[in-house]
Amino acid sequence: SGAAENAWRPGAWLELVLQSHIGFIWSVRGTLALVVCGMVFSIRSWTRTPWRYVLGAAVAALTLAMGSFARHSMAEVPMTTILPHALHLVLASVWVGGLPAVLTVVFSATGKQSREEADRSGIQPLKHFSVMALPVAVAVFATGLFVAYPTVAPNYAAMFVTNCGWLLNTKLAVLVVVLVIAVRTHFVWLPALGQNAEMAAVAGRRLRRWVTIE
Secondary structure (H helix, E strand, O other): OOHHHHHHHHHHHHHHHHHHHHHHHHHHHHHHHHHHHHHHHHHHHHOOOHHHHHHHHHHHHHHHHHHHHHHHHOOOHHHHHHHHHHHHHHHHHHHHHHHHHHHHHHHHHOOOOOOOHHOOOOOOHHHHHHHHHHHHHHHHHHHHHHHHHHHOOOOOOOOHHOOOHHHHHHHHHHHHHHHHHHHHHHHHHHHOOOOHHHHHHHHHHHHHHHHHHH
C-alpha cells in the first residue's frame, strides 16, 4: 500500500493475503510449512516404509518451490525463470540438508580399520549419499548460473562494480570450493576408507575436516 502505518493494521495484512497474488502464495506456503512441521514431529512414530518418506520429501520440496512463486510476480516473470529458481532451491536444500547426516556418519564410522567394519558402521550409506550428492551439487551450480545470468546480462561489468555483482562472485567462489571438496570426497577419501589401516586413518581425518568445512 505504500503506507508504513499499515504494517500495524491486521486488516491490511488480511487484505493482502486475501486479495493479492503474493498473499495467496504466502498463505499456501505457510500452510505447507505447517504440514511439513507436523510430518517432522510425527516421523518417529511412522512405520518405516519408503513411500512415507517420499511423501514427506515431496511436500517439503513443494514448500520450498513456492518460495520462487512468492519472490516473482507471475504477471511479469515467465515460468521458464520461476521453475529453474524453484529447482535451484530444492536441490540446494537436498544437498545442505544432507550434510548434518553425513557429518554424523563420518564422525561415528571413520577410524574403523577393516573394510567389513567400515561397511557395518555406515560407510556404505555414506558412499551412496556421495553418489547422489555430487551430481546434486553440480546441478545446484548449473541452475544457479541459469538463474543469475538474466540479472547480469548484457552488462557483465556489473559483476565487478556493484555490491550484488560481488556477492554473486563470492557465492560462485564458495561453491567452487564446495565442488572441489565433493569431488575429493567421492573419488579419493571415501574409497580410501576401505583400504589398509594407515590409509583409512588418514582418509578419515581428512574426511572429517573437509566435510565439516563444506
